[in-house]
Amino acid sequence: MAMNRRQFSALAAGTLLTGVSNAADPLPGQTKNTKFAVNVEMWWSKEKEFTKRLENAAALGFKAVEFWPWRNKNIPAVIETCKKHDISVTQFTAWGFTPGLNDPKNHSKFLEEIEASCETAKKLDCKMMTVVGGNDIKDVSQEKMHENIIEGLKKAAPIAEKHGIMLILEPMNIKVDHKGHCLYGSVPATKIIRAVNSPKVKLNWDLYHMYITEGNLLENLKKGLDCVGYLQIADHPGRNEPGIGEIKFSELLKGVKELGYKDYIGLELKPKKSELEAALAVQKADNW
Numbered sequence: 001m002a003m004n005r006r007q008f009s010a011l012a013a014g015t016l017l018t019g020v021s022n023a024a025d026p027l028p029g030q031t032k033n034t035k036f037a038v039n040v041e042m043w044w045s046k047e048k049e050f051t052k053r054l055e056n057a058a059a060l061g062f063k064a065v066e067f068w069p070w071r072n073k074n075i076p077a078v079i080e081t082c083k084k085h086d087i088s089v090t091q092f093t094a095w096g097f098t099p100g101l102n103d104p105k106n107h108s109k110f111l112e113e114i115e116a117s118c119e120t121a122k123k124l125d126c127k128m129m130t131v132v133g134g135n136d137i138k139d140v141s142q143e144k145m146h147e148n149i150i151e152g153l154k155k156a157a158p159i160a161e162k163h164g165i166m167l168i169l170e171p172m173n174i175k176v177d178h179k180g181h182c183l184y185g186s187v188p189a190t191k192i193i194r195a196v197n198s199p200k201v202k203l204n205w206d207l208y209h210m211y212i213t214e215g216n217l218l219e220n221l222k223k224g225l226d227c228v229g230y231l232q233i234a235d236h237p238g239r240n241e242p243g244i245g246e247i248k249f250s251e252l253l254k255g256v257k258e259l260g261y262k263d264y265i266g267l268e269l270k271p272k273k274s275e276l277e278a279a280l281a282v283q284k285a286d287n288w
Contacts, residue, residue, distance in 0.1 A: 090230070
């Protein structure tokens with residue numbers, strides 16, 4: 001992609017581009033084969049004004065973003081900024097690590113929060129929300145914790161179905177990032193989703209976590225594709241952009257598309273140098 005010095009400087013500074021781009025040249029966020037949603041918690045993390053992060057994503061050419069909890073956000077400002085820059089929100093976190101979904105004593109609060117989060121999702125015109133299983137509970141088996149997650153999701157499924165919002169449960173990895181988490185790997189995660197058996201309860205299948213936990217990314221994704229609601233990526237080691245670590249992203253992204261996944265893929269990764277360079281790396285990886 002050809003970029004002149006003025007474009008490069010503006011993008012590197014995280015500023016909006018106005019009238020400086022060559023219409024013939026795609027911006028870094030405008031990728032060839034795959035739709036990406038940039039995670040504005042991990043990108044521009046030093047930018048305290050959250051709406052500036054949304055503006056920066058739009059400046060790079062991204063058409064969608066994702067973020068973590070909505071409770072600490074000015075949602076009307078997020079809606080206004082997204083509308084102004086024609087970007088959408090693919091998903092946000094409705095229920096985090098604590099209190100754990102894997103403990104029945106938290107289920108009443110969980111259901112209240114899912115109801116409130118669905119209302120927020122509709123305001124954002126967002127169709128998916130991440131939920132997390134929770135950390136290990138002392139003297140409670142993993143099997144029992146997973147049963148508790150199933151119970152909680154079965155209770156929440158009618159709420160999600162009523163609002164037309166999908167809950168996406170995210171398995172983590174316990175080797176690098178989330179030691180002590182109760183849910184990791186595709187086998188137990190798909191077992192939970194199939195037990196819940198709702199069209200509005202699926203998985204946030206983070207390929208970074210899956211790579212660390214079990215490898216065989218495309219083979220395992222194919223086995224669990226019926227349970228997938230959303231995909232995320234990052235390279236390993238480092239949780240950075242494609243090309244920094246071990247994962248062959250052009251091969252992976254091509255394989256994902258061949259499996260039939262056509263929705264957005266979340267870029268839940270930490271840019272190693274700059275957001276511009278990270279976006280260019282993603283663009284390069286998707287050029288197959």
